[in-house]
Amino acid sequence: MxxxxxxxxxxxxxxxxxxxxxxxxxxxxxxxxxxxxxxxxNDYHYETTWLHEASAGTLHHDRARYLIKDVINTNRVNFVQxxxxxxxxxxxxxxxxxxxxxxxxxxxxxxxxxETFGIQGLKEYAFGITNINSARLLREHIESEFAMYNNEEEKRDERLTIVVGGAGFTGIEFLGELGNRVPELCKEYDVDFKKVRIICVEAAPTALPGFDPALVEYAVNHLQAKGVEFMIGTAIKECTKTGIIVAKGEETEEIKANTVVWAAGVxxxxxxxxxxxxxxxxxxxxxxxxxxxxxxxxxxxxxxxxxxxxxxxxxxxxxxxxxxxxxxxxxxxxxxxxxxxxxxxxxxxxIKGSVASLGEDNAVGVVFGKKVVGKQASFMKKMIDNRALFMVGGPSLVMKKGKFKLI
Amino acid sequence: MxxxxxxxxxxxxxxxxxxxxxxxxxxxxxxxxxxxxxxxxNDYHYETTWLHEASAGTLHHDRARYLIKDVINTNRVNFVQxxxxxxxxxxxxxxxxxxxxxxxxxxxxxxxxxETFGIQGLKEYAFGITNINSARLLREHIESEFAMYNNEEEKRDERLTIVVGGAGFTGIEFLGELGNRVPELCKEYDVDFKKVRIICVEAAPTALPGFDPALVEYAVNHLQAKGVEFMIGTAIKECTKTGIIVAKGEETEEIKANTVVWAAGVxxxxxxxxxxxxxxxxxxxxxxxxxxxxxxxxxxxxxxxxxxxxxxxxxxxxxxxxxxxxxxxxxxxxxxxxxxxxxxxxxxxxIKGSVASLGEDNAVGVVFGKKVVGKQASFMKKMIDNRALFMVGGPSLVMKKGKFKLI
The missing domain is CATH 3.50.50.100 (FAD/NAD(P)-binding domain)
Structure with a gap:
């Protein structure tokens, strides 16, 4: 016919x-x-779920994208960029x-x-973990702030303050990467780690809402040990050119920060x-x-x-x-x-499960109904990431872009 | 006694x-x-003559510095930072x-x-190739401008315009590195190379004053082939937040540029x-x-x-x-x-000679009274750089920080 x-x-x-x-x-x-x-x-696909790494600078953004023409059959599909x-x-x-x-x-x-929920200033002043462009910009911005720090007579510690709005999946995963990346930046730019602040502000009464409380506690403890401060049950009222204004109950507070990342929802x-x-x-x-x-x-x-x-x-x-x-x-x-x-x-x-990465070597989540933490969870997370590649591009794409721990 | x-x-x-x-x-x-x-x-010495590489991002700044305690005898010398x-x-x-x-x-x-010769705005708005701090800041700044380019709805080409004030030794060497670095940045941030401008402004009637005219011509041709525009006999009248104002004779012109580097003298x-x-x-x-x-x-x-x-x-x-x-x-x-x-x-x-680098693989200069260009000059330049290490720290410092071309 x-x-x-x-x-x-x-x-x-x-x-x-x-x-x-x-x-x-x-x-x-x-x-x-x-x-x-x-x-x-774009002429490329990117792994949205890997952008927290590209944004922190722990994975090169080119590792998180591949050309569309490499995975579609261009004899069968017209690709229009x-x-x-x-x-x-x-x-x-x-x-x-x-x-x-x-x-x-x-x-x-x-x-x-x-989704910025109408919070004033977020669109103008906050960074997002949204696409390849925003990821490499955020990585670069954080690095420039560290680079600038020792170039000023009067040291401005707000250059070293990073606020992450949202302790959901993306926020937590980004914090996990920052926990590893910030000590590297301190070394790279001769900055005292004690001057750095990484603050996570979450309006909900818990981090990682929807996760098992034991897993949440594990994740928060791990990140705190890496230097992350949590302000849970605290809302961002406004984002300004110089930082954010938060409110917990009646009290408001201004936090000076040159880097505000909005990771609280789509x-x-x-x-x-x-x-x-x-x-x-x-x-x-x-x-x-x-x-x-x-x-x-x-x-x-x-x-x-x-x-x-x-x-x-x-x-x-x-x-x-x-x-x-x-x-x-x-x-x-x-x-x-x-x-x-x-x-x-x-x-x-x-739903096969859900694993939130906490950096290179750690993660928390549930896989096939079983709670996992630590290296085991981290391994599973990498397998989940590799599976997404496999489903689109088969074994050759996994070989090209997959995550394997280098020993 | x-x-x-x-x-x-x-x-x-x-x-x-x-x-x-x-x-x-x-x-x-x-x-x-x-x-x-x-x-x-600082607790480190840095190779001032290598800063053009660290500033362009073609050599990591840690390769251009070493700890003072590693080369002095701390039993004999009190070091005060x-x-x-x-x-x-x-x-x-x-x-x-x-x-x-x-x-x-x-x-x-x-x-x-x-030395800014009283030119207005240079101190405030221009970058320098002065020390480790300024070098890594300049490298980072150029990279952030490339990172930002595709994050704005309306593309601002001045983000991709780099003005180098001065075609003396430092200016020319920095341009040589930029010639290699900029194509990498274009690839890294999906930027069209044709959008980039690298402009060298020199008030003197020639580039590399004091060098043999044949060497000057070689250097200028090489850099032009890499995309550098030269404005010779042109003075920077003012540096502003958005670029520079130049004058050639009676005419003045504004050049919009987010990166202005002052390399015209000390x-x-x-x-x-x-x-x-x-x-x-x-x-x-x-x-x-x-x-x-x-x-x-x-x-x-x-x-x-x-x-x-x-x-x-x-x-x-x-x-x-x-x-x-x-x-x-x-x-x-x-x-x-x-x-x-x-x-x-x-x-x-x-005076054993003077060799100006034009990037990884090229240079021009005079060594023991003999003119050299190309790969031979580039090799000699690396030997000169290694000699400085040798004189301070002997063979072990050369092994640690020396420049050897990786084949």
């Missing part, structure tokens, strides 16, 4: 979800069946910065935007909101087949989507694990839709 | 001159004969930031200060001026035995001293070569002075 006009499948975003969808689709669907286009801002500006779901068009694409089936996997994508899909903070509650309600031709996966965990009747947090699993289901369902035969497959999450 | 009170010799500064003086003195003079004290701001504030030549005292020292014989080898030391020695821009025209006129107990060497080259009846430029040769003579003369027997030895410079 030959189509006069092949259906057009457009995948927006080459993050975990989009890249799994594309690499699966290029195998599932033949050249005759559909025209597949992948759109991404461009930025998505808007989605017109009525006309079935995607507006790009430098062009326009028509689609019959759309996969939206555009990832998240940072929301969905503004493109999704502007396109008019029903959403909650940029996340669309998709149907069981991962489709936008009322739009059977639009699949939404990853951080832009919202899926309820039936066990606790709350949304799954946006993770790489979920995004990749959604990508597998999404590819199958797009193929079914193109062929107009077969059954759409429902998505079910299969 | 036993002194009731041993004469006190104080050496100020552990640069090329001071360190050669000290290492020679500790062998020449016995424990009974004198008490030797070396004062230096402190900053010289003032010299009181009448009371024969040196005031330090954290104390005071008395001397019977003083060696002033405090090096140079940058003067002697303000401490020497403030102490009331007769001086020309901080340099004291010493007698043939390297003593301050009218002060037989004060030796002045290195960049604080001024020695006339009889062949051209003009002062020798302040170089490491001269400073080290002065150190040898100075040590002998201090020993004579302590013993109050023997003859003061006159200083004669023995």
């Amino acid at each position: 030959i189509f006069l006009r092949k259906p057009k499948v457009v995948v927006l975003g080459a993050g975990y979800g989009g890249l799994i969808t594309t690499t699966r689709l290029q195998k599932l669907v033949s050249l005759d069946e559909a025209e597949i286009t992948l759109v991404n801002k 461009d930025t998505v500006v808007a989605i017109n779901k009525e006309e079935k068009k995607v507006q790009l910065e430098n062009g326009e694409l028509e689609y019959d089936y759309l996969v939206i996997s555009l990832g998240s935007n940072p 929301r969905g994508n503004s493109i999704v909101e502007e396109a008019g899909f029903e959403n909650m903070r940029g996340r669309v509650k998709v149907d069981e087949f991962l489709r936008a309600p009322g739009h059977d031709d639009v699949f939404i996966i990853g951080d832009c989507s919202l899926v309820i965990n039936p066990e606790i009747d709350r949304p799954y947090p946006p993770t790489a694990q979920i995004a990749m699993q959604q990508g597998e289901t999404c590819a199958k369902n797009v193929a079914v839709a193109i062929r107009k035969q077969g059954q759409q497959a429902p998505f079910t999450a299969d | 036993i002194f009731l009170r041993k004469p006190k010799v104080v050496v100020l500064g552990a640069g090329y001159g001071g360190l050669i003086t000290t290492t020679r003195l500790q062998k020449l003079v016995s424990l009974d004969e004198a008490e030797i004290t070396l004062v230096n701001k 402190d900053t010289v504030v003032a010299i009181n030549k009448e009371e024969k005292k040196v005031q330090l930031e954290n104390g005071e020292l008395e001397y019977d014989y003083l060696v002033i080898s405090l090096g140079s200060n940058p 003067r002697g030391n303000s401490i020497v001026e403030e102490a009331g020695f007769e001086n020309m821009r901080g340099r004291v025209k010493v007698d043939e035995f390297l003593r301050a006129p009218g002060h037989d107990d004060v030796f002045i060497i290195g960049d604080c001293s001024l020695v006339i080259n009889p062949e051209i009846d003009r002062p020798y430029p302040p170089t490491a070569q001269i400073a080290m040769q002065q150190g040898e003579t100075c040590a002998k003369n201090v020993a004579v002075a302590i013993r109050k027997q023997g003859q003061q030895a006159p200083f004669t410079a023995d």
Whole structure:
């Protein structure tokens, strides 16, 4: 059977979800069946879950990214390097910065935007752990502050104060890397370690909310031993050019700091909101087949989507694990839709666990329902990281970019 | 013969001159004969002539410094880590930031200060290639500008513009390193090399004044091929927060640049001026035995001293070569002075040559009266650098810090 006009499948975003969808689709669907286009801002994919390392400077950012053309079949998939500006779901068009694409089936996997909860000054003055650009900038910024310190007659200790907003997953993992990186910086720039302050401010009543309290305690103890100060149950009221203002109950305090990192949360994508899909903070509650309600031709996966965990009747947090699993289901369902035969497959999450790194040699988490800490957890974390590479690019990508401890 | 009170010799500064003086003195003079004290701001010596590499980021700054205690005999020499504030030549005292020292014989080898010729804004806004602190700051600053470039919606090309003020020895050597470093930075931060500008502004009518015109042409051609733009016969009128204003004849032009490096000259030391020695821009025209006129107990060497080259009846430029040769003579003369027997030895410079590096693999210069360029000159430059290490610390220091091309 030959189509006069092949259906057009457009995948927006080459993050975990989009890249799994594309690499699966290029195998599932033949050249005759559909025209597949992948759109991404950069010509590379980056490991969002490794950015805390690139941001601290403990892993080179090039280790955390790879070229998209190295993992897709360019004979099967058109790759368009461009930025998505808007989605017109009525006309079935995607507006790009430098062009326009028509689609019959759309996969939206555009990832998240940072969520600043309206806290004044965060957008202007705080650094983020968001992408390759922001990661290498943050690494560089911290290093320049150390470099500048001994170049001024009057030493300004705020150059050596780093505030991390948020003790969630990203915040804790970033602190773990800082704990290893800061002593190196002190040596590099002849700075007394005692002058450095690393402060973590968390509004919630605990670090790593959702983690087992014993694991939280383990993580906090480890980081405190590395010199991290925790201000738990403390909210950032404002971020200024010279630091932050925090509040605990009625009391407010100013902390002078030249580096403020906002690691306290993400929301969905503004493109999704502007396109008019029903959403909650940029996340669309998709149907069981991962489709936008009322739009059977639009699949939404990853951080832009919202899926309820039936066990606790709350949304799954946006993770790489979920995004990749959604990508597998999404590819199958797009193929079914193109062929107009077969059954759409429902998505079910299969949470294998969650491990938060505490630096090179330590981690805490739960894997297959079992609590792990220390070197064992750290090893598992590396295996989880390597698995993400394996799923997209097979063993050769693991060899190229994988994490193996050098002995 | 036993002194009731041993004469006190104080050496100020552990640069090329001071360190050669000290290492020679500790062998020449016995424990009974004198008490030797070396004062230096840092606990390390750095290779001033290698700072252009550390500043560009082509050589780690730790490769360009070593601990003073590793090259002096601490049984023979008291090392005081402190900053010289003032010299009181009448009371024969040196005031330090954290104390005071008395001397019977003083060696002033405090090096140079940058000379900005009263150009407005240079002190505030320009970077220098002056010491370890300024070198690692400059390296870091350039890198942060590249890191920032892709983090702004509106790209600001002035982040990628580097102005080097001065096409003298230091300016040219720094440009040579930048020529190699900038392509690396472009790759590191995904920056288009065509967006980068490296501009050298020189007020004199030629680059490398004093060098043979054929060598100057070779150097300029090499650097232009690496992307350096030269503005010769052009003066910097002002340095501002956003760049520089240059003038060529009547015309003025503003060049927007986030990095301005002032590499156009040094003067002697303000401490020497403030102490009331007769001086020309901080340099004291010493007698043939390297003593301050009218002060037989004060030796002045290195960049604080001024020695006339009889062949051209003009002062020798302040170089490491001269400073080290002065150190040898100075040590002998201090020993004579302590013993109050023997003859003061006159200083004669023995200029072996001068080679300006143009990066890892290229250089231009004159060695033993013979012009050299290219790989041969580059090899000689490395040998010159290694010789400075050898003279202070012998073969072990050369093995530790020497420059050998890795094949």
